[in-house]
Structure formats: structure tokens, C-alpha cells
Amino acid sequence: MFKALVTYTKYVDALNRLVGKFAMYLMFVMMFILLYASFSRSLLNSPVVWAVELAQFTMAAYYLLGGGYSVILRGHVRMDVLYSTWTPKTRAIIDAFTSFFLLFYLGMLLYGGISSTAYSLEYGQKNYSAWAPPLSPIKIIMVVGIVLMVLQCVSRLIKDISKAMGVDMLKTYGDVMP
Template sequence: MQAILNLIDRIIGSTGVVGAWLVAPLVLASCYEVIARYVFNTPTIWAFELGYMLTGANFLLGMAYALRERSHIRIEIFYQHFTPRVRAIVDILTYVVIVIPICAWLTYGLYEYAINAFLSRETTGMSAWNPPIWPFRVSFALGFLALALQALAELIRAIQILRNGVEHDSPDVADDIFTHQAETP
């Protein structure tokens, strides 16, 4: 079971890294747009749309990573005073009743939404650039799939805590696929 949890943590860590790296082209595009607009008086036709797509993909791919790192907002006024087993019960109910079903439903619906955009060759329709919208919509489905996967891992951890009463630390960022170094014997 631990091998599955480690694999999920590595996959989610990698989606977090990909999401984080989307900030670099976002910053470059924004800087280029500002210089082109205010220094050369020639605004781009693509910077706005690229900006909202990269920002959205960054957010969507970062949701699961935030869950893995326990960075989501939670009402701590009561939760922090619970025993590890009571927190595990609250987490199990939350993941089983709310998070996993909603993420699975959204993943399926957003996957269909992206496929339909691809098949119909739908474009954004927001600017003269007018790029295809399906890559952005794929990031929707991938983001919620990753969140469902991480919620499943957190559910398994909560069940383990319920069984043995011991909480584990969140995974180390060094376990991500992109930063993982092969161990030498």
C-alpha cells in the first residue's frame, strides 16, 4: 500500500512542478506585452489569452499538490483540538462523501468538454489570436483527476491513521518525479 501512496505522491508532486513552471512563460509573456505595449506602442494579440490559460492551468494543476502538502484552507478552530483518530474520521467522511465523488464527476465531465472542443476545433473566440481551447480544457480534466487521485491517497492515509492512531508527515518534495535522484547502492 505504501508503494501506491508513494507513487501517487510522486505523480502529484510532478503535476505541482509542471504547474509551477507554467509561471515562467506567464511572466515572460506579461513582461513582453508590457514592453511591446508601452515602449513600442505595439500591443500583442496573444498575451491576454495566453496569460489566463497559463494562470488557470497553474491553479488547476496546483490543487492536488496543495492537498498533498496540506495547504488547503481548513477550519482549524475545532479540527486542531481533535485526536488523530477523530481527524481521520472527519477526513474519511469528507473525502468519501464530498471530494472524491465531486472530483470524479468533474473529471469525467471536463474530459468530455475537452474532447468536444478538440473534435469541433473550437477556439477561444476572445481575441484576434483565437487559439484552440482544447489544451486549456484538458488542464481542467487533468487538474481534477490529480485532485481525485491525491484525495484517494489522503483517504488511504486517514484509514491507516484510524487503524493505528499515528499521523504521518506530508511527503517530501524531493520525492517528485522531476527532482527524484536514483539512489546508488
Template sequence: MNVEGMKQSAGAWRFISAYVRFTDRLSDYVGYLAASLIFAMGGVLLFDAVTRNLIKMPVHWAVELTQFMLVAYYFMGGPFTLKNNEHVRMDLWYATLSVRGKAAMDLATVWCLIFYIGVLLIGSISSLQYAIATNEKRFSIWNPSVIPIKALLTVCLVLMLLQAFALVFKHVATLRGEKL
């Protein structure tokens, strides 16, 4: 490789490194925000318990709001889970592999994840478009719009896709003997 090619390769590697750092940081922020939802859910459920049991005036929206918050918690935790390598994995042979062997296995299987997230993203965009076009609402006493939660799903799937590509770069770096 000539000097010009090495400069281009170094520039590309710097861009990839910046992309991975940005994506990891974004996943951290979203994950910490998701973790804070636990306290908000607890507060809403406590409010519901007090109004239902002490005041005898139940609020019909509290449990449903908590369900929406739990869905948000689940969606927002996805990129954070991928970033921290805390997702479920079949550990039959994986645990016996070397660090480079694990990186090669992860690099081979991450494409299945990217395909899966891509299909989910296409479906979530379609579902969001339908919700916006029809002003879709839940059938309940509260009758909330589902547009915000479907929009959050779409955004979180984009973040998971970004994080999956960051994983590709991390696995390639591990195979090259480098660290991002």
C-alpha cells in the same frame, strides 16, 4: 487471521504504500511544474509591456496566453495542495481534535471530495469531447483552441482523484496507528 491471510494483507499494504508514494511524487512534480509557470507568466507579461509601451506594437495574444497559463497553474496546483494538506478547511472543531480524530474526520469528509471531483471529471470529459468534436476556439483576436486547456483540466482532475484516494489510505493508516 492465518499466516496466508497475513501475507496477503502485507502484500496489499505494500501495494497501497507504493501507490501513495507514486501519487505523492507525481503530485510534487506537477506542483513544481505549476510553480514554474509563475516565471513564464511574468515573462509573457513583461514581453507584452515592452512591446506595447516601448515599441508601440502590442501583441494581442500575451494577456490571453497568461490567462491560460494561470488556469493551468490553478489546475496543476490542485493535486499538490491536496498532498500537502494545504486546502481550505472549516476549523471550528477540527483544530481541537486529536491526530486520530482528525484522521477520522478527514476520512469521513474525503468521500465528499471524491464525489465532487468525480462529477467535475465527468463534466470535463464531456466538455473535452465537445471541444474536440467542434474544434472549439476562444472568440478573440488570437482565436486559440481551448482543447489543450480542457485536456489539462481532465488530466489534473484525474490526478486529484488519485491523490484523494491516496488521502483515504493515509487516513486509514493513521487510524491504524501506522504511517505511509
């Protein structure tokens, strides 16, 4: 049983690292889009209507797909007033407890995201703008990003529970801990 949990954390961590490192490059894509828009408007005197919206979609994909990787790095905001004074075991207990609230929140986001994506696919929803792009691609990316974050939060929960129980997964089962 414990080996299955270790395998789960190993593969989910690897998947989110891969997706997160890919998502980091989306920032360069967004910068290229905005530079092209600026170049086109100022030097070619031919503004493009799609650039700002495409940059927004790229930015949304960046932070949605990078959420799981941010959990691996523990890059999310936390109140460090008390947290830094606690022992690692106490931190793991508190992190495991608060993970249930995060998983509930992500579950609600996933429910809404799936519903919104289904609506977008069924009715061919488009954005209300001059470019009017379809919204289903970014909504699909949203659902994928939320699923990856749920999987990573479960992985983090497994690690926190094992740490709270006094089991060091890293020493016992190899390099699976970030």
C-alpha cells in the same frame, strides 16, 4: 494488500510532487508573458492580442496541475475552529469522511471536463476573441489536473483511514507519508 496501498500512495505522491513543482514555475512563465505584453505595448508601440489570454491559460494550468500537490501539503482551506482541538485520530476520521464528498465533486468535474474536452476536440472549439486560440489544449490540461487530484485524494484517503485505524504507515512501511 496493505503493501499495494502503500506503493500506490508512494507513486501517486511522487508524481504529484513532480507535477506540482513543475507547475510552480508556470507562475514565472505567466509573469514573463505579461511583462512581454507590457514591454511590447509601451516601448515598441506594438500591442499583442494574445498575451492576456495566454497568461490566463497559463494561470489555469498552474492551479489545475498544482491541485494534487496542494493536497499533499494540506494547503486547502479548512475550518480550523474545531479541527485544531481534535486528536490526530479524530482528524483522520473526519478527513476520511469528508474525502468522499471531495471525490464525488471531483468525479462530477471530471465527467464534465471529459465531455467538454471531447466536444472541443471534435468540433475544433476556439475562444471568442481576436486571437481565437483553440481551447482543447487547456481542456486537456484541465482533465489531467483533475485526474491527478483524484489520485491524490485517494492517496490521502488511504493515509487517513490507516491513521484512523491506528496504523502508522510511515513507521511500518518507510517514508511514504508527506
